[in-house]
Amino acid sequence: MAKAYQGHILYTKDPDRFEIYENGAVIVEDGKVVEVLKTLPENLEALEVFNMGDRLIIPGFVDLHFHAPQFPNLGLGLDKELLPWLEDYTFPEEAKYSDLDYAESVYTRVAKEIWRQGTTRIVLFSSVHKESTQLLMSIFDRAGLGAYVGKVNMDRNCPDFLVESTMDSIEATKAWLEATVNLYPKVKPLITPRFVPTCTSELMRALGDLAAEYNVPVQTHISENQAEVDWVRELHPESADYATVYEDHGLMGDKTILAHCVHNTDAEIEKMSKLGVFAAHCPNANYNLASGIMPVRKFLNAGVKVGLGTDVGAGHKVSIASVMSTAIQASKIAWLNSDRTLAPLSTSEAFYLGTKGGGAYFGKVGSFEPGYEFDALVIDDHRLGVTEGRTVEERLQRFLYIGDDRDIISRFVSGDEIMEPTK
Incomplete structure (x- = not known):
């Protein structure tokens, strides 16, 4: 079954600008990105939905x-x-x-x-x-x-x-x-x-x-x-x-x-x-x-x-x-x-x-374009300061400069959520 990850989606298809989908969704099937949507489709029967709320979803x-x-x-x-x-x-x-x-x-x-x-x-x-x-x-x-x-x-x-x-x-x-x-x-x-x-x-x-x-x-x-x-x-x-x-x-x-x-x-x-x-x-x-x-x-x-x-x-x-x-x-x-x-x-x-x-x-890694491996991080940046009035891009920038591993909630490689390694 395909999966949908909802949240604020950010990635860079090209170096000079971010692709941003506020309250959007990444659709993933067999570990790969199918598409990124501004809103979920009305028919959700074929999707398993994971709502990340006000968090950021970025490539790993x-x-x-x-x-x-x-x-x-x-x-x-x-x-x-x-x-x-x-x-x-x-x-x-x-x-x-x-x-x-x-x-x-x-x-x-x-x-x-x-x-x-x-x-x-x-x-x-x-x-x-x-x-x-x-x-x-x-x-x-x-x-x-x-x-x-x-x-x-x-x-x-x-x-x-x-x-x-x-x-x-x-x-x-x-x-x-x-x-x-x-x-x-x-x-x-x-x-x-x-x-x-x-x-x-x-x-x-x-x-x-x-x-x-x-x-x-x-x-x-x-x-x-x-x-x-x-x-x-x-x-x-x-x-x-x-x-x-x-x-x-x-x-x-x-x-x-x-x-x-x-x-x-x-x-x-x-x-x-x-x-x-x-x-x-x-x-x-x-x-x-x-x-x-x-x-x-x-x-x-x-x-x-x-x-x-x-x-x-x-x-x-x-x-x-x-x-x-x-x-x-x-x-x-x-x-x-x-x-x-x-x-x-x-x-x-x-x-x-x-x-x-x-x-x-x-290979096809590091983006949320169709066909790319779903390598992703879910970021909860609320610890870093007030999010109201900040753009999604500003929130990412703040994480890059002053955030750390405490703000990373989930990690995915090829569509699989990766838990903390053990011996």
Whole structure:
């Protein structure tokens, strides 16, 4: 039987404006949106109606960049820059995930926190450990959340306690793909070279071949920090730029996510647009590690597909709503520091990036247009202030800036209400 969810419906079909249906209804059948109506039809016999009253119904949040092993590091070492932070905090923490009991303890907490913050689809880095990566996938499958999960690959320029031999890294990745590529309905693997400095050409080329062989997507980092960009230039003087290194190794395509994109050249942005690459904008992390500000307007103007990422643990918040507000702030600073041609993001644009923009990586996700998966949040914002006299859009904006998980009443993935994950 089809279901109708009544309330104040808000979503972004296009970045520049909200679609708003006050006291409207989303009609859902087989987990997908059929249509959004201003009023319910008179004949309700074929509908199971769920009346949410004066609450907001919005698409679930989508996070394109999250390091699950770094969850215990939230709020730590954020007075450092990227490369020292990796050495002092990230690598020592990630070494612990050879212990499956430790991994299960942390990853169970990760899934619970992601659920709490209203993220319904997410793209995750694991560690180099094949077994704990598969454990992470199983935890997210049980939680009912949609995810891509990547086993990290590193065969150079990282501590001895984490470095893989090139062949071991390739063989472990292949075995993991064999075991998981068709294992879960909503949790899928993706190829994950950490970034160019920690991966040799031999490894990157093999990973590109595996992505093609198993038809799985790719995630990695690019141009987060200027010292990193300079290092890549020293490691690969044969390549025109950082993005070309990935392209030359078969790692750039329409299901590739490049996280950060703070210091990309115009030629790289054009290449990303041409190849259909996704950019994961992670402003909280970029502020924390003094990396800079991604000129997100330049990417959007070039036609690059952009979504948002929390980048836990360089990012200190699991909430995509927090990232939306920071993305607006960052775009304003970029505008002030430019020739005033890079217009700041509007609320609707930031919301689009954290829903439909990132959701496109998962298919028809992040909107309430017909045929889209019904991934949704029900928001009760009455705790945040008086609602009388406020427009529905103002109420959403207030939630994005000052609301939190206490205001999220229900969460849905593909039409199924998702309850708090348990072990």
